[in-house]
Amino acid sequence: MKGALPFLLLAPALLALVAVFVVPIATIGRIALYVSEGSGAMREAVALDTFRTLFADSFTWELTRNSAHLALLCASLATLIAYPIALFLFRTESRFRPLLAILAVAPLLVSSVVRVVGWLVVLGDQGLINAALLSLGLVDRAVPLINNWTGVVIGLTESVMPYVILSLLAGFGRLDRTVEEAAATLGAPPWRVFLRVTLPLSLPAIALGWLIGFVLSFSAFVSPKLLGGGRVFVLATEIYDLAMQAVDWPAAAAMALYALSLTLLVLAAYTVLTRRVAA
Amino acid sequence: MARLALEGLTKAYGTAPPAVDGLTLEAEEGEFLALLGPSGCGKTTTLRMVAGLVPADRGRIRLGEEDITAAPVHTRGIGLVFQSYALFPHMDAVGNIGFGLEMQGVPKAERQARVAEALRLTRLEGLGHRRPRELSGGQQQRVALARAIAIRPRLLLLDECLSNLDAKLREEMRGEIRDIQRASATTALFVTHDQTEALSICDTVAVMHRGRIEQRGTPEEIYERPATRFVASFIGRMNAIDGPAPVMTREGPLGAGETAMVRPHRVRLLREGAAAEGDNAASGTVRRITYIGDIVQVQAATPLGPLAAEVSGASPLWRGLDVGAPVGLAWSSSDTLRFPA
Numbered sequence: 001m002k003g004a005l006p007f008l009l010l011a012p013a014l015l016a017l018v019a020v021f022v023v024p025i026a027t028i029g030r031i032a033l034y035v036s037e038g039s040g041a042m043r044e045a046v047a048l049d050t051f052r053t054l055f056a057d058s059f060t061w062e063l064t065r066n067s068a069h070l071a072l073l074c075a076s077l078a079t080l081i082a083y084p085i086a087l088f089l090f091r092t093e094s095r096f097r098p099l100l101a102i103l104a105v106a107p108l109l110v111s112s113v114v115r116v117v118g119w120l121v122v123l124g125d126q127g128l129i130n131a132a133l134l135s136l137g138l139v140d141r142a143v144p145l146i147n148n149w150t151g152v153v154i155g156l157t158e159s160v161m162p163y164v165i166l167s168l169l170a171g172f173g174r175l176d177r178t179v180e181e182a183a184a185t186l187g188a189p190p191w192r193v194f195l196r197v198t199l200p201l202s203l204p205a206i207a208l209g210w211l212i213g214f215v216l217s218f219s220a221f222v223s224p225k226l227l228g229g230g231r232v233f234v235l236a237t238e239i240y241d242l243a244m245q246a247v248d249w250p251a252a253a254a255m256a257l258y259a260l261s262l263t264l265l266v267l268a269a270y271t272v273l274t275r276r277v278a279a
Numbered sequence: 280m281a282r283l284a285l286e287g288l289t290k291a292y293g294t295a296p297p298a299v300d301g302l303t304l305e306a307e308e309g310e311f312l313a314l315l316g317p318s319g320c321g322k323t324t325t326l327r328m329v330a331g332l333v334p335a336d337r338g339r340i341r342l343g344e345e346d347i348t349a350a351p352v353h354t355r356g357i358g359l360v361f362q363s364y365a366l367f368p369h370m371d372a373v374g375n376i377g378f379g380l381e382m383q384g385v386p387k388a389e390r391q392a393r394v395a396e397a398l399r400l401t402r403l404e405g406l407g408h409r410r411p412r413e414l415s416g417g418q419q420q421r422v423a424l425a426r427a428i429a430i431r432p433r434l435l436l437l438d439e440c441l442s443n444l445d446a447k448l449r450e451e452m453r454g455e456i457r458d459i460q461r462a463s464a465t466t467a468l469f470v471t472h473d474q475t476e477a478l479s480i481c482d483t484v485a486v487m488h489r490g491r492i493e494q495r496g497t498p499e500e501i502y503e504r505p506a507t508r509f510v511a512s513f514i515g516r517m518n519a520i521d522g523p524a525p526v527m528t529r530e531g532p533l534g535a536g537e538t539a540m541v542r543p544h545r546v547r548l549l550r551e552g553a554a555a556e557g558d559n560a561a562s563g564t565v566r567r568i569t570y571i572g573d574i575v576q577v578q579a580a581t582p583l584g585p586l587a588a589e590v591s592g593a594s595p596l597w598r599g600l601d602v603g604a605p606v607g608l609a610w611s612s613s614d615t616l617r618f619p620a
Contacts, residue, residue: 174368176365178361178363178365179365179366179367179368181330181332181352181359181361181365182359182361182365182366182367182426183367183378184331184332184352184353185330185331185332185352185353185355185357185358185359185427186353186358186378186379186382186426186430187353187354187356187379187382187383187430188353188378188382189351189353190353192382196378197367200369201368201369
């Protein structure tokens, strides 16, 4: 009985995980093996036809490139911006620290759709930025900041930043103030302390933050869909279009599995790399 | 190598009484000075101000001819051995020791030679390519010391750096630190709360209490001629007798509002019936016998209050003595100090 207790306590979580994660994925896996008829009807089968079509289509590779490109850009930008913020939050002895930490992750409290609408207001042709630029006479015509890649990159970077900040804070464990003080007493000016001590010791945190940013950006749907204005094509938006507009469920399921396995591949690469570095 | 002079150094945190309060202290060139005091007396704050890690509110810090009170940390040329060692975990021992030389722009060939020299001096040969976590506590301590002396500092600061080692290793490192300091003739300031450490390895000891220096002197002066009641009771073991009482001290009879102090090892233990010699005596009954090995401490209740005497562990005097047995205690007035209570 004593041995069973841990399992009993874990049971609710395991059941929930099976219900919301394992079952849907298994279902998608099953549907991906169905065959779409030319008429649009779905025929029950165990066939790899859908995958064959998927991998033969050059558009799949373009989408993969776009997704990877977007994720790379957003994860890197978000890490770059989040790093100083996270370092400050980690270091500060201000009594406002808890408040500042909440502010930094506050975007998580707002629905991503609402946040995107906010970006439309800021980045639109009549938005805050363009109105300011136009009235200052810095540009003659509104700079297109939405319904294109620029808009998607700005919006997505912002939306993954809170996660990156949290991962950085979690990863800063090895950062020790006295080690930096030691470097200073040995004659290192502040910038050299940063380059030789702070930065190397925060590399694990940076890797973790970047990875979280990458995975989230890679699978992001709302920002590319709404800020891209139908001109930015990535795997997530295509899966949606296939499932909801073309109503080609097997194709959508196959692409979803493909995107998922790419994410897992990145995670595996990260695990192998960090293991090797730690060893 | 330079003379260190602290003049009226003050640092307060918030509204609490200043951690360091108008502290004035000097260390001569090549001197090994201990800053000894109980925890919270401000000694670490003093050390951090000297290193430049904490700004001073008031006062001056002079190193040689130079006023370094406001100089940035990295320009001070002071070697600091941290209590936690603070080694760079991502560099091996050679990287740690060579870091300061690299910052000074010492060419690679010379750097390697000086790192090798520091490794030899701290008996770390063959361990140069180990990372800190692959080294034992004592070895890490040596790397920290080697790192601090490799830059040929004008001043070496040691912050309770032996307190994380076990007793045996600590004793060994004491001697080594002393040798290394002497060989390099570096002025050194050693912050510690451990009096044995301070008395045994330093030329001079400054006893610190509530942010000020109570007394500065050689270990012997501090031990034999404590200047204040605090120093007398903080260093070594001490019997205290509150006046008025029929006790003669070095400075005369003990009056009201005064305290007489005598070290237990200066108090002779007399078995019942023995004639009391010396100008101070008390009789009482044994309350506790503590066997420490080399010495045995006998505590007795007397009309003057509780008094302790220490005898050699090999002495026959304490053998057969039981709690409750009547004993006599005698001591000389020349061993008895008098302080205002």
